[in-house]
Amino acid sequence: MDTRLSHQISLPLLPTRRDSKGFGVCALPSRRLRSAAVVATAGASRCDPGSSLNAPLEPRSAQGRFLSSVLQNKRQLFHFAAADELKQLADDRESAVSRKLLSSGSDEACLHRRIAQLKEHYSQIAVQDIMYMLIFYKFSEIRVPLVPKLSRCIYNGRLEIWPSKDWELESIHSIDALELIKEHVSAVIGLRVNSSVTDNWATTQIQKLHLGRVYTASILYGYFLKSATLRHQLECSLSDLQINQQRPIQFPKGPVFGCSFPTSTPQAFENRELKHLRHYISGFNPETLQRCAKPRSEEARNLIEKQSIALFGQEKGDEVVVTSFSSLKRLVLEAVAFGTFLWDTEEYVDGVYKLKENDNAEEEEESSSI
Incomplete structure (x- = not known):
């Protein structure tokens, strides 16, 4: 499985309630x-x-x-x-x-x-x-309904999800991120990136338990992509500012957007290749990759687990389902989008209601290794 991680464009901030006179007051009882x-x-x-x-x-x-x-x-x-x-x-x-x-x-x-x-x-x-x-x-x-419980989508052992909504689910990502996401989808479902329509509707067999793990891992993938992209954008902005002003800039110390900065320097961005998300992420060490893919809060971690269990059920057996590559792609793209939206939601909610820091990394490590 492709372990490189990618990004999502920022979503607009949600309105907040501050006080009886401030902007964003919620007057809804x-x-x-x-x-x-x-x-x-x-x-x-x-x-x-x-x-x-x-x-x-x-x-x-x-x-x-x-x-x-x-x-x-x-x-x-x-x-x-x-x-x-x-x-x-x-x-x-x-x-x-x-x-x-x-x-x-x-x-x-x-x-x-x-x-x-x-x-x-x-x-x-x-x-x-x-x-x-x-x-x-x-x-x-983006007019994409979440896939309901898969038990409602399986008929005589065959899983089919319609409509595919590929374009809508891909539209929320930047071009650089989308390139990496397509590679991720191809790696986890076993279909080449530039597949034909006929290939997409071909059928394959997959264990339901494994499909659930792929879904969870793809949520974490999308979550990381958003974090990594924001860090990439920040470093590029600081590098451009230094070049324009011709004076050194001190990079922030400690966590930024849930991750600490890698060892890259502003001078490194003079290399145009590092301006691309793919090359930027390839410079991450294993510790940085793990830290950025880990949900920052317990609430986010619990939500990932609950969503997966609600979708796939609690089965522990080796049930095999027949499905199309199109349906597999729909599930993986939804999971990546879920991770993207989860990052934004977590950031917003934590500004109003302080979330608990996530200290349990075992599950994330296991999911990220799929």
Whole structure:
């Protein structure tokens, strides 16, 4: 499998709620609306998402169900509703922690400590639902429905996903990144990059368990591509600035966009080849590659796992399905896009609701090695 990683273009920032006078204030009384919201029902029992929110992962929290309803019934208010829900979660968690600290040493200390623990647990579920709905919204912007549970797409042992949506899923990436993504798709599904239409509709056999691992690895691939691209753009900008001003520039120390800088220097960018994403990434050492492919937060890591389980199920056996290369390509391209949108969503949410740092690298290492 091609282990090189690539990038995605930046997505517009979502609106944020700051204060009663600042820009981006959410005037939507989401808690009152939530109680009156009508949660949409699932689509038809087949592999056709239709117009409903037929995503494989169903929201478990009131916040997730509320945003699902807003997205269908009041789409223009979705970003404001999401910002308001995040702010409410952050405020509630902060209040619970404050009460726990204030009650320290009192008879109520044990009670408030337990309340804070329960609040943290509930907030984890709610914020993951919000992140998932934000990702779902990004897919809806490019008119790509998420593939529903694969059990709905398998008939007599054959898996078929339609429509393919290749163009839409590729349109979110830069030219440099798309070149690497096509190579990744070719490597993991065993089809050459410039395949014909006939080749795409040819059939192959694949273990469902292996397909799930490929999907997870492709999410991490897309996640890395976004991080690597932003770092590449930043280094190129700093290099161009130094050349224009003819004076040295100090590169930032420590993590930038979730990764520390590699050993490349501004002078290295005088070589035009290093201006290309492919050559830039080829200069990463193994440690940098691993660090950049690892989700920065526990919430993002959990969301990747939950999405994969919801899509493929919990089967541990060696079930084999017959499918077309077109369907395999659809799944891999969706996974790469999911990773791209996850990076953007994680960055936005962390600015409103502080996410937990991800200290568990074992799963990412295993997935990245597929």
